[in-house]
Amino acid sequence: MFDSDLPYEDWLATKETVHRFAQIVGKLRLSLSVRRNHWWNVPFHLTASGITTRPMGTEPTFAVDLDFLDHRALVTTTSGDRASFGLAGRSVATFHAEFVRVLDGFGIDTSAIREAAPFDLPDADRRFADDTEHDVYDPAAATRYFRTLSDAGLTLEEFAARFSGKTSPVHHFWHTFDIALTRFADASVEHGAETDPVTREAYSREVTSFGFWFGDAQVPYPAFYAYTSPEPEGLAATPLPAGAEWASRGSSHLAIYPLRAARATGDPRAAALDFFETAYLAGARLAGWDIERYRCVDGVTDPHLSASAGAPRH
Template identity: 65%
Template sequence: MELFPPIPYAGWSDTLATVHRFAQVVGRVRLLASPRRNHWWNVPFHLAGRGITTRPMGLAPTFTVDLDLLDHRVDVSTVEGRRASFGMTGRSVASFHAELQRALAAVGVRGVDIAGARPFDLPDADRPFAEDTEHASYDTAAVTRYWQVLSQVNLVLEEFAGRFSGKTSPVHHFWHTFDLAVTRFSDRVVPPAEGTDPVTREAYSREVVSSGFWFGDPSFPEPAFYSYTAPEPAGLAEADLPSGGYWLERRGSHLAVLPYDTARSADDPREAVLAFFEAAYRTGATRAGWDVEGLACRDGVTDPVLRG
């Protein structure tokens, strides 16, 4: 299969809006049923062989919710073998929300109350999922393509993650922003600004450089690779980036951006993305005063014998 196949935002924006909300419904289950970890690492999805998964959660019973993006079904299953499943095609968000609650009840999951759940940081955040009959587009080919692109980008991010020996997040798929990201951390504590919400306080309690990929949204209608440093050090956006990359001012800070189509057109798309991530990371980490060379890790190896 072609590396980084085309996935223009305009070609599936309606489906993307629906699937994003499906993911947020399942994400609320994950938020409620998983043990909390620093920086919300317990909450995002991980990739599986046929789509995305919550991973096991809960204790009585222990269960998972998997979105099969080839057969376009949701599977809710327990470690005891109970299973409930339903299709995603032709459903509104309200229907998806109702079916997921029925599936959870069918396998014996109790105490995970998503009845009144609403979208997070989306234009319709005041409308409960249970009332959303507006979003019901589901192009199966586009959804499968989304998963294929996600899988390929995931492997590139895994390779990039292996080049750092410090504290780093998993490569994970955030359902609230619908991006795939890996984040590197320093030990420096970041005092929160007055009025910062608890989600942001936990996510950015330490200095970070985050690298990832998102599929686009109405304010930036194209898929792209990105990187940012938080807090943003002085002079960040003055640095040069590899060919095709640029700095984008967004919500009061700067993102390093490499458009997906620019990466696709490179002679070696994978190397172009890795070079972009590395340059953006080094720019942010150096300006923030990190020990960039000391934290470097060649090919994921820290063993001093193997490293030589």
């Protein structure tokens, strides 16, 4: 697990291309999926070979998978129609053109992505259809990305089993290119009309959130992260495991734990879980959450099972 540090610069060109591929598919997902609280309908979920939108749309109902082992995009309808095309050797523009062509062939509404442009990326003023700049796709780098994503996903799934309250799925956000899990308290958070609607929905309750992302220009290395929102006073003064730190984000702080630091411990999965637990307890205690009420061991809430018995096997 976590067999590589996945240095940011080593696969930056592929990352920039794959990120834009994912945003094209993600914007379609945003348009055609049934809305869920906190935007849970929008992110991708993991498969054994890549990421999937899960089924969406009605006429037809379909799903899109990006396979980072065979390096193909696959569109499948529930009536059995399917089409795929390769990811390597494509610019963002040619990916966009082929994706729209396949969707049109199945009668799928592509109006949301025909003129679409990147979200919160440096070229946000350029349509995907015009992006011939980002055209690097190294299959080996894409596979390393996916395997690291899968390892992070399984680690977050294990961490999710420790909490019995409301929690998000473990899901891969295409806009920020991270994989995340969020825990929710019962307390509502009031936002003014000046707050954008995406933020108002995402943070309508008190949350502690955890995840893994692959780095950016400001933090050029992959890392685990955690934060509490709204941030309670004194959070950034609480201790974190060796190698982790609180990074300022203006009016709030993000706990960051580089993947290389976790790997240096010899057991990166255990190190990441310890980091998540430490950051959670720091935020939840200061925010006044009922920690014992939501404590869970190995996903078991049955009071007749001991903590060591675990879930029954069938």
